[in-house]
Structure formats: C-alpha cells, structure tokens
Amino acid sequence: MIKIMLIAGARPNFMKIAPIARSFDKTNEIEYKILHTGQHYDQNMSDIFFEELGIRNPDYHLGSGGGTHAQQTAKIMVEFEAICEKDRPDLVVVVGDVNSTLACSIVAKKMHIKVAHVEAGLRSFDLTMPEEINRMVTDSISDLFFVTEEQGMVNLKKEGKPDSAVHFVGHVMIDNLYYQLSKLEKMPSETFKTTEYKQQHTRYGVVTLHRPSNVDDKNTLEAVIDSLSSISRTLPLIFPIHPRTRKNLETFGIKPAENITLTDPLSYMEFLNLWKDSVVALTDSGGLQEETTALGVPCLTLRKNTERPITVTQGTNELVGTSKKKLMVNFEKIMAGNWKTGRKPDLWDGRAAERITDIILAP
Template sequence: MRKIRLVNIVGTRPNFIKIAPFRQELKRRKNFEEILIHTGQHYSLNMSDYFIEELEIGEINYWLGVGPGTQMKQIGKIMVGLEKLLPKLDPDIVVVVGDVNSTMASALVVARLGLRLAHIEAGLRSFVKTMPEEQNRVIVDHFSDLLFTHSAEADQNLIREGIPPDRIFNVGNIMIDTLILTRSKWQASRILEKLGVQPKSYAVCTLHRSENVDNPETFAELLRILDAVQRIIPVVFPIHPRSKMRIDTLGLKKLVERSSNLILIEPLGYFDFMKLTENSAFVLTDSGGIQEETSFLSLPCLTLRDETERPVTVNLGTNIVVGRDKKRVLAEVNKILNGKAKKGSIPPLWDGKTSKRIADIIEEKVGC
C-alpha cells in the first residue's frame, strides 16, 4: 500500500503555530508523504521566519513568495502559484488551517482542481459577513471534504449550514497542542528580564484586525482605551506591522506618545510571546487564537470586539467580550486587579492530542 501524499499549506503566523504539531505527528508515521507549501503571505522576518525556526517546522518544500500587496493581489498570486504547483504534486489530500487569505485562496484552487480538502479549525462563525476572516471561513468550510472542529458549537454551526455530519469531526484545539508541546521552551524565555517587567505587574495588548485598526476613529478610540488602562497598570503592546503603519498614516502618533506606560515593542516570537502572556495580569486583544490560549492558561482575556467566533472561550473559558466600551473595559480591569476576575475551565479535548486525532481520521478516510 502506497503512502498518503498530503500537502499542508501555510501562509501566516497563526498557520505556523497550528501546523507545527500536526507536521511533527505526520513525521512519526510511516504511511504519510508530507509536503509543505508556504505562500509567503507573512513575509517579514519577525512575522514568519522566527516562528518557523522556533517551532521546528522544518523544511519548507515550496515557497510561493507572494510578498506584500493588497489582499486581492496576494490572493491572486497565491491562486496562480498553486494552480501551477498542485497538479505536479498530485496530492491525495490538501490540508489548510485557520481563516486567513492563504487558506481561502488555497481552498478555491483545490476545489477547481478536483482535489480533496481538509480544514483544520472549521466551523468558527462570528456571523459578521463583512469580516474578511468570516468570508474566508464560510468559503473554505463549504469546499472541504473533512472538517476538523475545536468545539461542539463549531459542529453545530456547520450542521446548520447544511454540511453533512459525517464530514465533521470534533478533534479539539490544535493550538493547544503547540502550547503544551513547547511549554518548557517558552517558559525558559528571558523576555520579562529583557523588558524589565515583573510577573503580574503588567497587561499585554494585541491589535491587528482591519475593523479595529483601519478606521481612524475606531483605532483612536481603542488607543484612548489603552491610554486609560495604562494609567492603572503598564500595558506591553507587541505591535503588529499593520497597526504600527496605521498609527503613522492615520495621525495617531501623538495619542500613543502621551501614554508613558504603553510599552510598544516589535512583534515577538512564539516563545517570548507565550512567556509574556502567561505572566501578565490580563490580556487585551482582538485575536482569536489568544482568546483560546488565555482560556487554557486560566488567564483573564478582554476581547476588544463586539463578537467572537470562539464563544466556547466565553461560555467555558476566561474570555469576556468587552467591545470598545471604555467604561466596561475599565470596570473589568478593576475586577481583575481586585482579585475578582472571571473563572473558567478548559474546554473538552483541548488536551494536546488534536494532531493525533486528525492524523488518525485522515488515515482512515484517505488511506491509499
């Protein structure tokens, strides 16, 4: 019996975090021939190479190198590159992760070529159709043959959309696999000493979503919220390139400069960021993955959005969706600092074994 030829496609920082444990699992098995394609959607050193090296992702077999450009240009370049490459590779199945543009562009090409597609992190829904990530999720899920979800809520989202239940598999959260597998390494990080901060004496902030940083009024509102929070506790802000650019182009630099306890730093590698996060008092974010990581770590998370596609982090975890309401944010911050933070539990199957479950299912369903 020949090996299953499986192609993994990645393009961004969150993709690397999710694909790392799955690729390691495939390497332990003798019946997979795995090929990794990197689209190059994240192309800067600290947004890409650091994660590849730290997470021991290994050799990138093919690099599309799409580089900078508008979303449409990146999507187009990815599709053209994959249209040429995938027929040559002739995979038994293509695996994509998450909800970024690389994921969606890959799914479209795979579908047009008549190949089988698996989606890791399927079924997430914010129910905001204007959100690019939501558009990507829906498209990818409806083209997928195997849909790997992280919660029962995600299963139900897919079933409501008419996707057959026999294509849906609740396997747990693959990001937690990475967190558990690398725990000893990221706990050894010296980032706190480098920044001169003590455990639980600071908060962490991340902002990158277009609805938060592309609109000058919205971004200014969020920076005013951060200004109010940093008056209570220092806020470390590893700033995404998109957010940094917007501060300059939208004329918000003075608003940032007046916040003396808002500590802007360059984006961090995975190990430094996880160490910084685990030792913070709480996190302010618009990131989906961080909502999950903080729930696993039992760390308070305040989500600066009006909704979340990860309600399990609210229903079971430590996440609170606060929107851009300064009064509510400050009220929750004060609760946290006064020892009254929301308590949570770890969702089912978030146990570090998701990659094994996915590989088992692919072996069963795609075995040659």
Template sequence: MVKGPRTVICVVGARPNYMKAAPIVAALRRSARLAPLLVHTGQHYDPDMNERFFAELGMPAPDSNLEVGSASHAVQTAQVMMRFEPVLDSAPDPIVLVVGDVNSTIACALVAAKKGIPVVHVEAGLRSGDRAMPEEINRVLTDQISDLLFTTEKSAAANLAAEGIAAQRVHFVGNVMIDTLVANLPRAIPPAETLATAGQIPAGRFALSTLHRPANVDDPVVLGRLLDCLAEIGAGLPVVLPLHPRTRARIDAAGLTGRLDGTRILALGPQGYLAMLGLMKAATLVLTDSGGIQEETTALGIPCLTLRDNTERPSTVEFGTNTLVGRDPARILAAARTALATGGKAGRIPEFWDGHAADRIVAVLEDSF
C-alpha cells in the first residue's frame, strides 16, 4: 500500500511567526513526500491584522485556530498546550514544526515531545544571554526538546554545542525571514501611500522606529526618555513610529501622550507586512528593539540602531548594519547623529540569507523523515 505525504504541523502564534512560516508552508506544498497542516494558536488574535498578514504573505487560512488570546505567560502557555493536544491526537504520524521564540513555540513543542512526536525548531540556537527575557527561556527549552534544529547563523551552532546538543541534530540552513523579504520586496507598499493613508507625509527622508519590548515600554521613565530621544532626532529628521497596541496602551497609561505633541514623531497604528517593508526599505535610519527588524535592515542594507543592551542575532552586528546602543539617551543620540552624518554603518548580508532557506529546510526534512 502506497502511503500519502507525511503531515508536518506548522505552528504560528504571533505575527513574527507568519513571516517565518510562510516560505516553509509554501515549500512543503511543493513536496511530494510531506504536506503542511497550519495551526494558529491565536496568541496574536486581532482579526484585521491576522487576515492582512496572511493575505499579504500568500498563506492559506489556518487548518486550525486555537483562539487562545492574551493572558499571562503561564496561562497563555497552558492554554496553548491544552488546546494543541487534540490537534496532535487527530493527525496520523505527524511532525511538529515550530518557529521562533514565542509562548506558542515552547508550548506546542513540549506537548509534542511528551507524546513522542518529532519536534523541529526553525531559528534554533539564537541566544541573547539575558534570562530576564521570556523569549530566551522559550528558545533554550525548545532547543533542548527538539529533534531537528535549523539555524539562521553560524554562531547558533556554538550556542547549541555549549548546551550539550548533538551536532547531528543541527542544520545551518539560513534565514526564512529573508526568504519572505526577498519574495515580497517588489510588492512593498511605497511609504508615501502608507503615510498619506495616515494623513501624515514627511518631506523627503525619514527615520523609522518601533518599540515593544517590556524593558523599553513597561517603565514610564524609560519609555518617556526614549520618546524624548525620538523627538530630538525628529527635530532634524522626521521619525515614523508605528505603534504596537501594547506600546500605545503603555503610553496612554503613563500619561505620555503629550510627549508626542508638537514633535515630528509621526505616530501610526499597527502596519501590515508590506507597508512595514516599504517603510524600512526607504528609511534613512531605523531605531528598534525588534529582533526581526534587525535582520531585515541588515538584508536591506539600512543602518539600524538597536535600543537594547544585547541581541540574540549577533550576525546583524558582526556582519550587518546593526549597532547596539542600549537605552541611554546620550548614547542613542550620539549614534543617531553619527549615522545621519556618515550614512551609517555599512554591512554585508550573512551567509545563506539568500531567499532559499525554506527549500533547504524541506530537503533536510525529506531526508530525515
């Protein structure tokens, strides 16, 4: 009896996962030996944003939506585990593929590992060295229970070896985020269109900023200082600031809305992938605390100042256009002035960030399973 393709359950939970999973799902759909089943945990649950991202990335509608929603880390992780187990029970001989480092990643990996189902982790081995970050805990634990670990940069292999993970489980395949960027760059929405829709059009050049890490937005003092920094940069160069809903809520709760008044900070609502890609592509400078944007700016050759003291993506600093500047206002402003005066840090694209990482992943999966 001829068996059909083996099911690979691809898990997404938050918007950064969509860009990582989209090229993998597409590559699996081209395989004769493997077939994707897309599960959305609902960790990010805004319908408009979810539908916009899925449509822009050409992803099929999820085969299953667990509709977990927002909660504390413990409650959210537990809910994902409880709701994911029946999905596994209904799939014959599945493989579970998780991406990134969100709560859904560790939750679904843990359920699969306890049931003896193979676990595949895409974007394995990245480490910030900061255990205060919930994402760091998710990364370390997911890697420990994964059967196959796919890495985006060579430094990840050393991290995994130091944690006792056998080299034969690790495969350096490149960065699936860049697969998505390469595929969609011709479709990026021009900044003028995005900003006109928001009723705000800066003349000529602009900087782009995003803020969402708890260390940056949960403390009103830190958040206020960062907004003041952006306002000072904006005096010379308008700053486009798409606001994560959580960041907007923190600004409002801290009474910091007035810090945006009378400045050249152009505060926008959450943007879709193609709009953000267009803004990044055209920006003179990017200031962010996002891991994904560190990678995307390196691929685009755009100078990036990361508003953190550490990064789990060291290749963006070693090879790319990224500079760690922390949260000190004086350091941020000095780095911004230097970047604007000199054109910013030049870099090169890391190895295998070439748009074909998903094909390499599926080739290994076909060989392994």
C-alpha cells in the first residue's frame, strides 16, 4: 500500500487533484490524504464545491493564507513539516505553480519523501513571475515529472532530468473540465445565476484579469480597461472580477464602460456555463488558455508570454499583451469569423489521471 499526500493551495489546484483522487479511489493499492494549505481563502469552496468535484473534503487544512510570498511560504512549510512528522507519506503530489507547490516540495524533499510534480516542465522564461520561480524550483527537486504538453518534455530534458522520471500524460485540468462539463449538461439552466445574462445577450465575451503586472499599475490597468471598453462597443463583455482587481479599479478611480458587466467571482460550474458559449475569452489566466483550447473557444491572452505555448501553436489562443492595437486586430478577426479553429493537443483526452496512477503503481 502506497501512502500519498495530495497538496492543493487554491481552488484551481483542487480541480487538478480531483481527477487524481477519483482515479486513486478506483484502486486498493493507494491510501491517500488531501491537504489544503489554505493559501487562498475562497468562499466558493464549500462542501458543495467538493461534492461537485466528486472528492471528499480535505483531511488536513493548514489555514495559512495571507502575508507576503515569503511569509506565506514559510507558514506552509512549518505546518506541513509537522503534518509529515506525524503522518508521513511515501509520496507527496504537488500540482501547478503556487506557493504551496514550492513550500510542500521543499519540506518533503528535506524529509527524504519523494515528490511528484503534476504540470511539470512548463516555462514562461519570465523571472518576474512568482509562478515561474515556483515551477523552476519545484522541478529542480522533484522525483517524478508529469507533463501536460510536449514542450514541457523539451524543457525538462534541457534541464537534465532523466528520461525515466519524465512522463507525458496529458492534462488533469482537462480531465476535470470534461468531468464537470458532463455534469453541467445534466443540470437545468435555471441552476445558474448567469443564465439570465446569457438569455439577454446571445453573443458576448468573458473577461478574467488578476495578474499583478496587469492590475497593480494604474497606467497598465487603465490601458487594459480602455481596450476592453472599446471591444464592448461591438460585443458586450461580462467580467467576474477578482477582489484584487476590483480594489485597484476603485483605488485608481477607473470605471469600465457600461457594456462591461461586473460580477462577483463565480464558482467553477457557474463560470464554465458562461465561458463555454462565449464568442471570446479575454484573460491573463493560465488555466483558461488551456480550457478554451480544449473546447475550441477563441482566447486572447493579455500577456507577453505564456508557459502554455501549445495553446498558441495548436490551440485557439493568441498572445496580445496589453497593446490595444494588437488586441483590436485579433478581436476583429474573431468577429469576422476568421479565427484559427485549432485542434485538441495530444493526450488531452480526459485520461491523464489514469496514466498518472498507472505510473505511480508501476513496479
């Protein structure tokens, strides 16, 4: 029996560990526990949230959110070490690139516990991004690397990782997308509060914006909102707004155009119900670049780089940075029906978690 600790620090992390947990449930060779570091407080993460994911509530909750990057990382490390001392796993599985990923990897490795990194090998090559540092350090000490796209294999090979430890398995986030989509299709439309908006707007775009480089500087945020306001004159936009972004809009005195509808943050199912039928997604998120590619929805990413290049080379995503000219040129292509159709990347078939389980159990 292998004892495994699944680590999650924020809501997107739970969407990545959920398919793995469901896969583990199908075997009697793995005993696993779920640890929530509490890195991000999220009121949408109720009991219903875990029920929707088809997983149990976390076995451990550290409640270590808040503070600077260093404070948060340190809190998680201290508390996770105590957990490992009393309930030592054989393997710690971390996902993505948040501070929890970095903190728990370091603790496990120093306690001589093996580390598996899901979404390994992704690189933006932009060291101003905290997530890039988390990815690089985690991969530098991990024992098993589970890769979502071919470029991740290339990156890890260049960094000297042994071929025997690197596994191209597909993407657990896409596993979860298909799982949730199948559930959503069985739910009545009146379940969702955004249904009214969809009924009023047959064509619309969705916006997500939270990255510090876009929202913490007044001039940058003003320019982005000006671009979105221009787009909204042609296509109404709905913007589930991150608390950080809302606070900065208020602090800087920036007002989006009337045709941009601001809402509170949405649950995963609520947001999926919204963006899957949109004309375009405008985002600085990493995950939404991938999910839109999986469902063939046009995506314009308000960043100069991406650690998920397959969404551009094979998918429906395009990098536009914060240039209004580039954004408008690409937006007009989408509205004219002149957008790349893209294709679903290899192994994005909903079975990544099964492959991960098989590799962990392999003799």
